[in-house]
Amino acid sequence: MGDAFEAGWLELREPVDSESRARPLERLLYERLRDRTRLAVADLGAGTGSNLRHLAPRLADARGGVQHWTLLDADPVLLADVPGRIRTWARARGYAVVPKDAGLEVTGRAEAPFTLDIASQQSDLSADPLPVGRVDLVTGSALLDLVSREWLQAFAARLRDSGAACLIALSYDGQIAWQPQIAGDDEVMRLVNRHQRGEKTFGQALGPDGGAVAAAELESAGFTVETAQAPWRLGPGDQALQQHLHAGWAAAASEAAPHRAEAIRAWLERRMDLLESGQGQVTVGHLDVLALPPD
Template identity: 40%
Template sequence: MNAHGSGAFAPDWLALRERADAAARSAELLEPLEAALRTRSAGEPRIVVDLGCGTGAMGRWLAPRLSGPQHWVLQDRDPALLVRARDGLPHRSADGGPVTARIRRGDLAHLRSADLAGASLVTASALLDLLTGEQAAGLARACAAAGCPALLTLSVQGRVELDPPHPLDGAIAAAFDDHQRRGSPAGRLLGPDAPAAAAAAFERCGARVQDRPSPWRLGAGDAALTAEWLRGRVAAAVEQRPGLAGAAGAYLDRRLEQCAAGRLRALVGHRDLLAIPAGADAAAHRR
């Protein structure tokens, strides 16, 4: 399961969450990002490597908000998602510059510094919490070696507020967070510890890190997304703590009823992280 509890990165789930993701990402980080990018690839297309691109939602959000010509390298393990990402990328940047793309199959677990050679920017969305600490450190080292900023958005942080509250909210949340920190063949996943762990990893590599909250704020107009998120969240909690199964079934039924009636509100916490290499940061401040 992914960090929101959905069973897979299926296109339907990615499409369902795209509007909420776009509304949640922090626009505050774009100004310092642009300042850093102005120190790189002057007059040349900005090379943006989008790791775990999925259907390309990050590119659809970011490409028209960044200036200048851009060339996106869309990386994912799923070839069908890669085609969708490439075909859905906007054709123009914020100031009308051309936006082009190519696709590349790859797994972030095996990222090498050479994979980022020539990159102006590395991006990823809803990905850090699915990494181990060593994988996050490897990403930071690869970005440092390439000398490029990284914009890493929508990492879950374990903060969820539901209105109206329910007595089982705390137990579900604790079990879900434990599930997100579960072990994998590569080690223990970061889950809600990812924002802090990734920030520390980039700072150890000399980067200046800024982060901002980027919560989902789900209401009556988000019933389909909220319902799917709830199903995955409860399923993950029960998988982690099978003793919750009986009570969790009634809990989910009640929450889905409230959702269908437009009476449920949810705040799902995330954080966005911008890591700027020391060289690019210093040059941006001189301008």
């Protein structure tokens, strides 16, 4: 996977992420927010803005109105890429884009006219899990497998105080299934999951348990919580993404068990050969988590 937060990787995964998200949870969220004519959204670990690009037009379909988005990330390089990515995305959809002092304004029409007021904010989420004022919705993706239980407890408390709904998508759940299977698959999955539970920016990461632990913590904080599977299903047509993904898995597995590096290298070469020959499918498990505050 290389650097999980490198812009090229985020660009590769964005279409698959959008296709894989759990639509039933999104529909529950849109129904809850349907009557809001103004909506304040905080996007955690925003990267280059993929959550906005996926959710904003769908929220507009449900309600029109004005959406104020604050994109929060610790990486200034990724945040610097946001305006260009948003302009390209918006213009491809026929939306108007106007620069503002603090970001961009995007206007368009879905079922009703809508405006997106977009600002970026460099923030250390490990120090403060929700570094914004009162918002209506908190979003994130590929996040819960990176954080610690302590971080989730602090986040749940802050979210409860804000009164916001929350949708965090695509947290890795520890399940990988390959077709065809080859020797080494089970070992690599086991080692990747061990690596996922290592020390990360947010403390001792929960790894594949992150989504389930988040659901439990949010429910304990008084939210109505729904979860749904959101697996990636990758085939030969996703060759570039699969190559990047498998290289990242091999690197993580080798870090977790350096004495197995040679065997892991052989496994990776076999996987790459399969991809080059037009074979190789993999399903990667993810969990989406929706938390709705009391009415």
